[in-house]
Structure formats: C-alpha cells, structure tokens
Amino acid sequence: MAALQNFLLRSLPRKDYLNLARGLTPVTLVFGDVLYEPDRAIREVYFPSACLVSLLTIAEGHRALEVGMVGPEGMIGVPLALGVAESPVRALVQGGGPALRMSKARFLAALRAIPSLQPAVFAYIYALMGQIAQTAACNRFHVVEARLARWLLMTRDRMSAGEFRMTHEFLSHMLGVRREGVSDAAAGFQQQHLIEYSRGKIRILDHRGLEAAACACYRHSGKQPGHIPRWRPGGNQAAVPPTTCKVSTRGRSDIRRSNSTLTTP
Amino acid sequence: MAALQNFLLRSLPRKDYLNLARGLTPVTLVFGDVLYEPDRAIREVYFPSACLVSLLTIAEGHRALEVGMVGPEGMIGVPLALGVAESPVRALVQGGGPALRMSKARFLAALRAIPSLQPAVFAYIYALMGQIAQTAACNRFHVVEARLARWLLMTRDRMSAGEFRMTHEFLSHMLGVRREGVSDAAAGFQQQHLIEYSRGKIRILDHRGLEAAACACYRHSGKQPGHIPRWRPGGNQAAVPPTTCKVSTRGRSDIRRSNSTLTTP
C-alpha cells in the first residue's frame, strides 16, 4: 500500500504508524509546486511516497541551487521537529507523485504522543545535514557532466523510475549552471547511449554507464535513500575506519599537523 | 566570566545554566586540533567562548571545503542532540581560544534533565542548517575575493578580534580554492589597505571596506553570531513578490509556472 512506501514512516513500529496514520492525508504532489518558500511559515509536513522534492537555496543575483533532495527516504518540514516553523530553503516539487500530508499541529502533537517518531525524524535530520554538506562540496568541485549524472541517478533511485519529465532549463537551476552547460553534458550522454531525451522527457538507458560518469558523491551519499546511521550508545568508532577520504591528489594532511608555530597567541 | 561568553548557554535561564555548569570543563582549544573526524564517534561536545571551529567536508580527490563556522553562538557536537553519535563533517579548530567541554554522557543526561537546553540546541541546529545551505550557494557562485572578505569578517565577528593567525594555505582549504588564489585576493585587499598580513598573521584594517568587498552572504548569515539568524535567501530586496523569487538575472519565474504541460505522467 502506498502509504507505507515512505521509509521514514515504515521504520516506525506498526502500532505507532497506525496511530500516526489518522493524521495523514494522501495527496498527489505536482511538478512545480512550491511547498515552502524561505522564511515563510510551514503549515504542514509531507512524507513522499514516490515523488521527489528539491531543497533550493538562492544566492542573490544568481541561479538557484539545489542543496538537498528529499524522496521516500525522508520528509519535508523537518524544522518543525526542531521547534522552528519556517524553512531556510525553498522546497520545490521536482518529480510529481503520491505523498502523505499532515498538518503542523497534528505533527507536533504526534511528536509528543508517539515516542518512536522523534528519533526517526532526528535520524533523518542528521542524514539530511550530511547530504547538504556533501552536495556543497560536490557543487564546488565537480564538473557539470559528473554532477548531471549524479543527479539523474539520484532522481531515478527516488522516483523508482528510469524516465521522468525534466527540461534542461529546469536542470540548470538544480545544478546551478547555465542551461547550455546542461545541454552540452546531456548531449554527450545521449551520444554515448547512456540516456535519451526529448523536449522535457529524459530516460535513463544505461544505468551503469551513468554511474561511471558520475562523481563519487553518488556512491557516498546518493543511493540507498533508506539507510540512516544507527546510534549505538557505546559509540562505534571501530566500525568505519576509512571514510576519511583522501584529501587531494597531492598530500595535504598537513592540515592536521600539530603546528607548534601556529598556536594562537 | 568566560563561561557565559557562549551565547547558546547564555540564552538559558540562569538556574538551568548553573545546573548545567557542573558538567562543563573549561578548556583551551588549539589551532589545528581536529575535534571530530567524519564518521568517527563523538565523545564530547564543546561550547566555544571566544574561539572558532570550522566544519569541513572533503570531496575525494579534492581540497577540503568549509561548510559551516561555529563560534560563541553555537556548539560542536549537535548530532548528539539528534541521537546520532557521529559527525558527518570534520570539525577543525581554526581560531584557538577558550571553550567549555562536556562529555557525551553528561550532555545526553542534561538534555533530559534540563528542559530549556533542548530547544536552545534545536534552534541552533536549525540556524546551522541554514548556514550550511547558504555557504553552499556562496561557494558555488561567488568569486574568491568576495568569499575571502566574507570569511575574514565572519572570523573577526566570532573571535572578537581584528587579528588572527592564518596562512594563505590554510585559508585555501576553507574556501576550497588554491593557495595562489587566496594570495592574489589577499594582496589586492592589502593594496587597498583593507587588511595587512605577514607570515601567518592577518589583521583587518578597514572593516567597512571589507564589507563592501564581501558578498551579500555576509550581511545575511554572517554577522551577529549571537542571534539566531533569520536567514534570507540572497537578496530579499523588499518586495520580492513572495513565491516568485527571481531566479537569475534574466527573468526565470517560469520555474513556478503551473505546468499543465509538465504534470508527471
């Protein structure tokens, strides 16, 4: 059933979910809808089932820039869980589809009444912060082509569909580049038979090929929208040794050096 | 007293602060210390008094990039408040100075025991998310010079000092550019008598001049570390007709258009 397609909700004990469900209204989000505008009041939250919402920030005099992507793994409206009723970003429906909506009041009440909800939302907030940080670096360092590939794959994962409506113009707003830059990159992919597109429709043909063209960010934070780091009371340092990503091609671990000469005066 | 220099703590009722203070240990953070490494366990939290910690993300094969800056307005270790005991970013001490430290266990206990603490931390998490998003756009769109000016001003505000130790090399890691790019921009500022520097020391001479050279991001999310910034996207020159926000220099409000043609299939 569609209601359970949202991973965040699905992670709750069934009893709690049923409890919560009374306040949930199935809706269909439509491409182009703006759910939140920066600094405007948040009136309801959304749990995407098979749709996709972009979080955008806008720098004055420039393009918009996507800083986060919310699909069935998360929810729209996390600031409410932090006690703030506005959003720092614009939330734009980017792939239409079914979602579950809940009013602000009901959501706040549910946070108090249903003990398993808050931890789930918090874990998602944590994951979202990581995603935003990762996206920031990606947007700074990687070329349009790699970012486009990453974006297409992430969208595909969240929409569970290999085809979606999306113009180059629109994409340029997500990636923070010119429309021409998107067209260039897309044309390249089409020539390699990785994708095909026409007038606002894009279809992914060769998923693995696209993955090869995408930057590593996709492998790190893109796929597997469902997984969220678990908190172990004991602390879990042993588990993950690496992830300390190499810093740059030329050794620059100097940044960690103890710097006897650079102690603050 | 130095302990109260942290705005987050100072926002608590005095009684709660005194209660909390028993678990706080005054420490001096030293330039270059790494408090957290991505995906490693968080063992304690820090409340900066007059020091500065950078949150860095690392894209593989590239430079580091600062995505957030924490001074006396915030704390280090917010994931704990979300029930997660690891950090998605590296936390690097960037301006040494006094801070208050608290063990993970005590902090978690305090969150339960002191009712005013959680809302304060949550409000800060919200502000931090806004800052990260804003920084992402800034890093994407603005030239090195403007970002350098912004960075210097933000650092000055948080360190409450017009002079600090900082090499161009180090700065390049914060801004995500080459060292030479920083040197260029800095040389320009020095020639204009906005700053002066030598061998790892930078002094701000003309604060207002720097502000003029900085991107608007500084005015929107940079200064006034004490108050939770009501973050506004880019310009907000008064009458931005609400939901329409200008998207780029050339009219592009088409992004919101009702899209009868672009409804998902």
Next chain:
DNA sequence: GCATCGATGTTCGACAGCGAACAGACCACG
C-alpha cells in the same frame, strides 16, 4: 650570523563555465 624551513610572490598555459545571441526542431492548440 647562518642555515633552514615555511610563507608568500609570480608566472605560464589550459580549460570550464559564463553571458549573450540566434537558429532549428518539435509540440500543442486553435
């Protein structure tokens, strides 16, 4: 004072992305 190392200055070619303008292709609608 001298050696050494770290910090900064300078230069080179290369290139990704920008801003602007225009042309062609395709679709929806009248």
Next chain:
DNA sequence: CGTGGTCTGTTCGCTGTCGAACATCGATGC
C-alpha cells in the same frame, strides 16, 4: 494545417580558476 511558444543546438569572446613550477622573503633555531 498552420502558428506560436517551448525546448534544444550552436556559436562567440571572456573571465576566473586550475595545475605546476620556481623565486623570494622572513622567522626560527643553532
């Protein structure tokens, strides 16, 4: 069935940043 508007292709010069290499200058320790 044509027409208008949208989407995509293509071009131009320009600028900011990159990568690499090397030169100099100043502080620090011997």
